[in-house]
Amino acid sequence: MKSKSCKSSLSCFVVSFIILSGAFARADSLLHSGETLAFMGDSITQQGAGASGYIRLVESGLAVNGIEVKVIPAGISGHKSDQMLARLQKHVLDKNPDWMTLSCGVNDVWHGARGVSLEDYKTNITAIVDQCTEAGVKVLILTSTPIKETDNELNQKLAGYNEFLRELAAERELPLADLNAAFWKELESPTMPRGEGNYLTRDGVHMNPLGNMLMAKGILQAFELNDEQIEKAQTDWKTKQTRVRPDVMISVADYLSLCKIAEEEGTTPGSVMNLIFRQGLEALFIDPEPLLNKE
Secondary structure, eight states, rough: HHHHHHHHHHHHHHHHHHHHHHHHHHHOSSSSTEEEEEEEEEEEHHHHTTTTTTHHHHHHHHHTTTOEEEEEEEEEEOOOHHHHHHHHHHHHHOOSSSEEEEEHHHHHTTTGGGSHHHHHHHHHHHHHHHHHHHHHHHEEEEEESTTTSOOOHHHHHHHHHHHHHHHHHHHHTTTTOOHHHHHHHHHSOSSSOOSOOOSSSSSSSSSSSSHHHHHHHHHHHTOOHHHHHHHHHHHHHHHHEEETTTTEEEHHHHHHHHHHHHHHHHHHHHHHHHHHHHHHHHHHOOOHHHHHOOO
């Protein structure tokens, strides 16, 4: 009887150990404190290095979960895969990062005749991954976000570029943040108030606060942060300041409230901001004292 009891206890211990080990494994991200993370990309990435851009959200989202990393922004507006390949050594590899996210494809398609064909794109992207691998830099591939938030010819063409990225990531066993799929899912079934006009971008391509948060979430998930860690990051993001006009900063939480008001009014957050600005001007012209002499 004693022997049977010992076996039962041992079995319980083994099962418990396996369950706990799995839990610890899920809580451990691919990225660790003290590592350096480079972000290669185009204007979306360049703007992502701004105050509430997706790069800064990834950085802060890691930090609130105890993962302190050094960030190297390497986005240049208008750049395509051939240009990124040409500057990879100088802008990324010479800085010896541990990781690099690769965001490339929008301009290769969007620039039309000045763009890069799918076959040349495949060659360029493969060369970028090869050079990173040879230099000991791990690569996280990002699929390209939609162009203009509509089902158009550009996005239909972009689909082939993104499919190649998925295939390459699977073939090389690289982590993948399928941002294109995440964006289309959000566009088709919005989780936030959605009025008229663009929902995730300012101009159809470059991110607004919602788009930046969706990009950052996808990247953190690809780095294998768990749901609890993602939720902790999202809570922190709402405290960040975001620019809604050239000289106006508000919290992301206030921006989300602005989105709700815009949906209720059947308009866009930008239109609501314009209305607030006009009403502020009218109040100033009628009686400037309360505004100009406010303590």
